[in-house]
Amino acid sequence: MERFAALYQRLDRTTATSEKQAAIADYLGQADPASASWAVWLLCGGRLRGLVRSGELRSWVATASGTPDWLVEESYSHVGDLAETCTLLLPEPDSEPPMRSLTVWIEQHLLPLKGAEEEPRREAVISAWWALPYAQRLVYTKLLTGALRVGVAQGLVQRVLAQMSGLPVATIAQRLLGDWTPSAEFHAALLSIAPQRGDRAQPYPFFLASPLEKAPDQLGAIDDWQLEWKWDGIRLQLIRRDGELALWSRGEERLDGRFPEIEQAAAELPDGCVIDGELLAWRAGEALPLPFSVLQTRIQRRKPGAKSLREAPLRLLAYDLLEIDGRDLREQPLAQRREQLGDLLQVQDESALALSPLVAADSWAAAAELRSEARNRGVEGLMLKRRSSPYRSGRRRGDWWKWKIEPLSIDAVLIYAQAGHGRRSNLYTDYTFAVWQDEALVPVAKAYSGLSDAEIGRLDRWIRAHTIERFGPVHSVQPLQVFELAFEGVNRSPRHKSGIALRFPRIARWREDKVAAEADVLATLAALAR
Amino acid sequence: MSQELIIQRPEGLYCPQGDFHIDPLRPVPRAVITHGHSDHARAGMGVYHALGDGAEILRWRLGEDIALSEHHAGQGFDLGPVRVSLHPAGHVLGSAQVRVAHGDQVWVASGDYKRQPDPTCAPFEVVPCDVLVTETTFALPVYRWPQTADVAAQILDWQAECGRRGVAAVLLCYALGKAQRLLAELGRLGAKKLWLHGAIQAGVDAYDRAGVALPETRAVKDIEKGEDSAGALVLAPPSAAGSPWLKRFRGAQLGFASGWMQIRGNRRRRGYERGFVVSDHADWPGLLQSIEDCGARRIIATHGDSAALIRLLRECGLQAETFADLRDGA
Ligand SMILES: [Zn+2]
Ligand SMILES: [Zn+2]
Numbered sequence: 001m002e003r004f005a006a007l008y009q010r011l012d013r014t015t016a017t018s019e020k021q022a023a024i025a026d027y028l029g030q031a032d033p034a035s036a037s038w039a040v041w042l043l044c045g046g047r048l049r050g051l052v053r054s055g056e057l058r059s060w061v062a063t064a065s066g067t068p069d070w071l072v073e074e075s076y077s078h079v080g081d082l083a084e085t086c087t088l089l090l091p092e093p094d095s096e097p098p099m100r101s102l103t104v105w106i107e108q109h110l111l112p113l114k115g116a117e118e119e120p121r122r123e124a125v126i127s128a129w130w131a132l133p134y135a136q137r138l139v140y141t142k143l144l145t146g147a148l149r150v151g152v153a154q155g156l157v158q159r160v161l162a163q164m165s166g167l168p169v170a171t172i173a174q175r176l177l178g179d180w181t182p183s184a185e186f187h188a189a190l191l192s193i194a195p196q197r198g199d200r201a202q203p204y205p206f207f208l209a210s211p212l213e214k215a216p217d218q219l220g221a222i223d224d225w226q227l228e229w230k231w232d233g234i235r236l237q238l239i240r241r242d243g244e245l246a247l248w249s250r251g252e253e254r255l256d257g258r259f260p261e262i263e264q265a266a267a268e269l270p271d272g273c274v275i276d277g278e279l280l281a282w283r284a285g286e287a288l289p290l291p292f293s294v295l296q297t298r299i300q301r302r303k304p305g306a307k308s309l310r311e312a313p314l315r316l317l318a319y320d321l322l323e324i325d326g327r328d329l330r331e332q333p334l335a336q337r338r339e340q341l342g343d344l345l346q347v348q349d350e351s352a353l354a355l356s357p358l359v360a361a362d363s364w365a366a367a368a369e370l371r372s373e374a375r376n377r378g379v380e381g382l383m384l385k386r387r388s389s390p391y392r393s394g395r396r397r398g399d400w401w402k403w404k405i406e407p408l409s410i411d412a413v414l415i416y417a418q419a420g421h422g423r424r425s426n427l428y429t430d431y432t433f434a435v436w437q438d439e440a441l442v443p444v445a446k447a448y449s450g451l452s453d454a455e456i457g458r459l460d461r462w463i464r465a466h467t468i469e470r471f472g473p474v475h476s477v478q479p480l481q482v483f484e485l486a487f488e489g490v491n492r493s494p495r496h497k498s499g500i501a502l503r504f505p506r507i508a509r510w511r512e513d514k515v516a517a518e519a520d521v522l523a524t525l526a527a528l529a530r
Numbered sequence: 531m532s533q534e535l536i537i538q539r540p541e542g543l544y545c546p547q548g549d550f551h552i553d554p555l556r557p558v559p560r561a562v563i564t565h566g567h568s569d570h571a572r573a574g575m576g577v578y579h580a581l582g583d584g585a586e587i588l589r590w591r592l593g594e595d596i597a598l599s600e601h602h603a604g605q606g607f608d609l610g611p612v613r614v615s616l617h618p619a620g621h622v623l624g625s626a627q628v629r630v631a632h633g634d635q636v637w638v639a640s641g642d643y644k645r646q647p648d649p650t651c652a653p654f655e656v657v658p659c660d661v662l663v664t665e666t667t668f669a670l671p672v673y674r675w676p677q678t679a680d681v682a683a684q685i686l687d688w689q690a691e692c693g694r695r696g697v698a699a700v701l702l703c704y705a706l707g708k709a710q711r712l713l714a715e716l717g718r719l720g721a722k723k724l725w726l727h728g729a730i731q732a733g734v735d736a737y738d739r740a741g742v743a744l745p746e747t748r749a750v751k752d753i754e755k756g757e758d759s760a761g762a763l764v765l766a767p768p769s770a771a772g773s774p775w776l777k778r779f780r781g782a783q784l785g786f787a788s789g790w791m792q793i794r795g796n797r798r799r800r801g802y803e804r805g806f807v808v809s810d811h812a813d814w815p816g817l818l819q820s821i822e823d824c825g826a827r828r829i830i831a832t833h834g835d836s837a838a839l840i841r842l843l844r845e846c847g848l849q850a851e852t853f854a855d856l857r858d859g860a
Contacts, residue, residue, distance in 0.1 A: 012794065013803050067671050068845070074838045075672045079793055088672035088792065425795035 080425020584624015
């Protein structure tokens with residue numbers, strides 16, 4: 001644990017990729033295999049869940065440090081990170097800390113907390129707090145709260161592992177996909193040059209499109225490009241191998257069992273085939289897919305009931321074929337893959353597993369015309385894919401572009417602010433915005449991004465000087481500042497007081513030229529809701 | 531209602547009975563100065579009253595020709611009917627708490643102070659009083675300072691690591707007080723290759739004139755451009771970050787020595803590679819200890835965010851407020 005805490009500290013101190021890579025390599029080179037495995041899991045964003053609740057930690061740290069509850073809250077709001085606050089409120093131990101590996105801490109101390117009664121959990125946590133010096137106490141408490149947040153890209157960890165093992169990064173990436181339990185055995189298999197059994201159920205790393213920021217005619221002749229609609233759904237890889245079926249989201253989550261209609265349709269596929277496509281909610285016979293919010297009701301449901309299946313039927317629109325007859329097609333040009341995909345899906349049931357149609361345009365001007373109608377078609381714009389391109393991995397620019405329609409925008413008033421977390425912990429960076437309904441301001445969106453560091457600093461000072469009231473960490477501020485928010489769409493949402501929810505809201509501009517009375521009204525947004 | 535011996539005026543803290551100011555921001559006839567930092571010692575006062583220990587510093591900051599009345603620690607002098615004395619605050623060389631006695635009341639204005647040992651200045655003295663006007667720069671329990679010797683050892687480790695990487699370690703710190711304290715602590719551990727930015731050099735010279743022993747250092751301006759800076763520990767003021775001056779130390783790592791470095795977000799946001807927690811202000815335990823030690827039943831908080839401290843003191847049954855509370859009649 002001491003070494004892992006030192007790794008955490010090294011990562012925390014640098015923004016240089018090379019230095020982070022060296023720090024991870026040093027750690028993995030020294031650690032025992034099980035601890036190395038846990039470290040890889042944590043660095044890739046793994047979190048220990050359900051060990052303690054944040055409220056428990058706050059009350060325990062109040063007891064352990066003799067700090068009144070309100071002062072713990074005050075400290076937390078100042079520091080912005082709960083694990084760090086707890087760590088700072090507790091004194092340094094007098095004696096040497098116990099020498100336990102990361103594995104022992106996780107497997108014998110942390111994981112057993114799950115589901116235990118409050119009393120023994122509290123005792124275990126407080127005694128660990130008393131025993132560990134600052135750096136280890138911080139990492140320990142971060143593990144307790146689940147979020148390590150070390151700011152390491154997965155690709156970086158994969159590169160280190162590839163270097164250690166001599167394997168291609170793609171193989172490492174495949175072996176790290178999905179749910180896995182860290183162990184010495186897993187770590188050995190991860191680094192083994194022999195092919196692994198699990199490799200077969202794994203998806204290929206997804207190839208991601210980049211936003212098109214230039215005019216499309218700079219891409220060359222339109223004939224070199226395949227055009228498709230940019231669907232507003234969930235990216236999915238469907239894997240049919242060895243008589244089994246696996247569904248993987250781009251977030252590397254295995255989604256088997258949730259979409260019986262898709263699985264049923266896929267059962268007819270031949271063995272040894274992998275399809276890349278987009279999952280949408282879409283009723284048979286209708287021209288437009290259902291909005292994303294309807295699809296969302298299905299994602300969260302592990303075993304959908306009859307009502308859910310009826311109200312939100314799903315369809316997978318396939319747009320790429322990565323494997324057929326067990327052969328990896330990724331090096332073939334897109335045009336060839338697409339042809340084989342067409343052959344394959346001809347025989348499939350149209351409603352649940354369908355081919356994503358090609359969009360025909362004989363000039364970029366015609367394409368632009370089609371794109372401008374995208375909103376009426378329930379899509380986000382066009383996808384431009386080079387016909388000759390292989391299926392690459394990750395976000396590699398050049399062959400796949402998403403050409404989205406311009407975002408919508410409104411002017412809204414800042415009404416609440418809250419301190420950010422992590423890097424932004426001492427600044428008010430989480431904002432809530434409202435629009436007018438009659439004489440009242442109704443909150444419609446939370447947004448975090450879009451301002452420059454200088455603007456954030458200036459707004460932070462303004463917020464401190466114009467706070468009306470504090471509810472815990474949230475400050476309500478005088479409704480004076482107007483911001484232009486960009487967003488992708490509006491969903492109806494009974495959960496929200498306003499009855500709507502903006503999709504992907506972000507700050508486009510600070511409108512210091514406008515006064516609050518000039519902000520938009522709720523009816524404008526309600527009219528856009530689907 | 532007893533009379534107020536110290537009140538806040540736009541130009542600074544003021545004693546109406548003695549007709550003098552403490553650390554005024556604007557020119558006044560009589561100023562009692564707690565220490566040389568620029569938020570406390572300003573130019574243009576008729577007479578300056580200060581501890582003799584800090585005379586060199588005040589002359590360096592404010593000019594040779596100021597009318598300076600030097601006092602010994604603990605020795606009283608009269609300003610009108612008020613008896614004033616200055617007592618070490620342990621903040622920087624020559625820093626003082628101001629004791630003000632009139633009638634049957636004793637008030638103390640702490641100025642900036644700390645309770646940790648500092649080899650470059652006299653230690654904080656407990657001054658019993660009825661009312662304490664205290665600073666509250668770090669008034670939350672997350673602020674507890676580590677042992678300075680431990681921090682100095684971390685700085686030396688960092689210097690050595692930078693040496694192995696073939697770069698300099700540039701440590702940002704305040705030019706008055708913090709730099710000299712760090713140098714003294716580093717000197718005790720045998721630190722070598724200590725280089726100074728011009729602003730820090732000026733502070734070191736003032737400490738030299740005051741007779742404070744510091745380890746051997748070199749001014750960056752006297753060092754040939756070609757000389758290898760790998761492994762040098764370069765002390766510079768915070769304003770040097772991002773300045774062209776820094777360009778001569780290519781690839782150097784930046785560190786900052788300050789109490790604010792206790793919070794990771796503060797360090798990360800400013801983009802320093804390393805933050806070293808060392809402060810010349812009282813930490814939370816230091817504030818509470820000092821309030822308890824001086825026996826005051828009434829505390830007036832100033833110089834920082836004091837809401838939490840005030841609430842806690844009130845819960846403990848003390849009268850606690852800010853000058854703003856007093857002004858607003860709260
Ligand atoms: Zn000061
Ligand atoms: Zn000050």
